[in-house]
Amino acid sequence: MNENRRQILEMLAAGKITADEAERLLAALDPEPVSVGASSAGTGGGRGTGTKAIPKYLRVLVEADESMTGNKGLTTVNVRVPMQLLRAGVRLAALIPQQAHNQLDQALSSHGVPLTVSQIKPENLEELIDHLEDLTVDVDGKEGNQTKVRVFCE
Amino acid sequence: MTPNVAIVHVNYPHGPNFRLWLPLFLLWVPAIVLAPFILLGLLIACVISGVPFWRSVGAGWALVCSLPGTDVRVATEGNRVLVRIL
Numbered sequence: 218m219n220e221n222r223r224q225i226l227e228m229l230a231a232g233k234i235t236a237d238e239a240e241r242l243l244a245a246l247d248p249e250p251v252s253v254g255a256s257s258a259g260t261g262g263g264r265g266t267g268t269k270a271i272p273k274y275l276r277v278l279v280e281a282d283e284s285m286t287g288n289k290g291l292t293t294v295n296v297r298v299p300m301q302l303l304r305a306g307v308r309l310a311a312l313i314p315q316q317a318h319n320q321l322d323q324a325l326s327s328h329g330v331p332l333t334v335s336q337i338k339p340e341n342l343e344e345l346i347d348h349l350e351d352l353t354v355d356v357d358g359k360e361g362n363q364t365k366v367r368v369f370c371e
Numbered sequence: 372m373t374p375n376v377a378i379v380h381v382n383y384p385h386g387p388n389f390r391l392w393l394p395l396f397l398l399w400v401p402a403i404v405l406a407p408f409i410l411l412g413l414l415i416a417c418v419i420s421g422v423p424f425w426r427s428v429g430a431g432w433a434l435v436c437s438l439p440g441t442d443v444r445v446a447t448e449g450n451r452v453l454v455r456i457l
Contacts, residue, residue, distance in 0.1 A: 290448055293444070293446045295442075295443070297440070297441065297443075301440075302437040305433040308430040308434075311430075312426060314420045314421055
């Protein structure tokens, strides 16, 4: 691209073209850098602030102290789950028969999880996973409790 | 891609350590042999429960194919367990 501009400027300097013609030629070159910039925004330019790398895994880190587990020392759990597995799991959950939904919802709510399984539909799947990719949960115990929970995508 | 190998490491601070490489791809042989029976059983279960058969097969297959990359590590009191699916 710089080569083309240089050629135009050299032609202008050599008097082969007028200033107006050089301006038109340079203007004709302008859309190209814009398009290059637009395309690089999705690839290279997106590395900084625009698009982000698609997370492949959901990571759950748990560090529980003795007061939580009853075991000596720190208990750590480190789980890495592929995002594809979550997608497949939600697809599978969408196949749960309707008659089982109510029982499942009641069982979940009785355990303090106000989740309505029937609301999980395949058409909402991608949206659900996309929002999950932005999820970061940090839980720190307090008042002497050293338990930490981190959930994030990587 | 279907899971090919599962790695299981079990480390005890004062005991034997296990390092198992489970060749999951060998399960394909019995799975293929038993496939007609498995699919028939699944079909009956789907008919009884009113679940679409092919959608359930697709969802199950997607679940199996998405297992590689799963990594679970648990450590407590010096004991460590690692399960990794490749």
